[in-house]
Amino acid sequence: MTAVTRQRFIAGLVLAGLTLAAAPALAQSGPRIGAPAPAFSALDVDGRTRSLPEFAGKTVILEWTNHDCPYVRKHYNSGTMQSLQRDMTKEGIVWLSVVSSPPGEQGYVTAAQAKGLTASRNAAPSDLLLDPKGTMGRAYRAQTTPHLYIIDGKGTLVYAGAIDDKPSASAASLNGAKSYVRQAVAEMKAGKPISEATTKAYGCAIKLAPLN
Template identity: 50%
Template sequence: MSTHRFTRRTFLAGTTLAGLATVAPRGILAAPPAWAAAAARVGDAAPGFTVAATTGQSVSLADQRGKLVILEWTNHDCPYVRKHYETGNMQALQKETTAQGVIWLTLISSSPGTQGYVTPKQADELTATRKASPTSVLLDPTGIVGKAYGATNTPHMYLIDNNGLLVYAGAIDDRPTTRRADVQGARNYVRAALEDVAAGRAVQTPVTRAYGCTVKYA
């Protein structure tokens, strides 16, 4: 991990995702849903939002301008998400990044009655039980924010630079499995993107295919 703080301006790299397989592996959508075509892309200004946090207070992306922001779409019942939380992988990245001043927003876009839907109290209990340390947990049961970003899977990760631009979107790492042992030795795309930003480099891998359970939109 670079010793630089994650605060320096980045320059955008290309956003073309090459070499997509015709048949997607398990946990990866073979084709994105139709609404994803209108979602923000890397290089765009990150879509603004104001969303209720589990604390009852509203969190606005506009208030984070000038800071690096990580968005994590999650579903606690998803085995792909559990892999990263039950090994402590996600918590370690949360602690590492927030200690450097990065804002980490965990978003839950599962609609009522679907897998992963939680009340504010349940979400806070999960955070405590898993010893997670995001800056805030945001509830998006209507899916408005998730669809604006094109979030299709859990986990689905995004990095917004201190100019408010999307500079990374996709998977947390290069091991699209539910096997816990695969966390070790995986290339963490989010950490790599942060290190590129810290070094003043273009993000070398700005777009990857997210893997995991589909987001349970209404």
């Protein structure tokens, strides 16, 4: 190995080391289980600004959604999502559906269209937030629709991931599916640590608006 080649080899190792060292820091910049949930401020379908601090003391569930996504349709056409929303809100949990699709991308809706969808699907979220600029989506690093997050009454993120353990768009996959959300809430109520606090979300990729 010549001196020049050796120098290039060493430089490559140093560069690789710096890249690997930076990876954990980047990972920690996003939402982390056991840490305060990212703050958010978004308009709902009635034009009101909703933010995380107003729900202090209450458990909050965030559901990223896209009505055109077949994975989302599986849960809404079957009534699974609506049942989950109703059961959670009956327990005093705040359920916020979030649409981060920008204009021109699959799933984008105006406030009026979002209201119409909620009514036609007999959905039952506490509110529906519109995030066309992707600010909230980026803060939570929402990847797919659906993508679910649970925040406890202290504002701590306690769950992030899939709605269940069946990553399929087929309605048949609902048979025997384990609801990660129901499991997490039940464990919270029992004062137990959440056994599966992070899972791999599945569904349609969220295409956020480009940063200006």
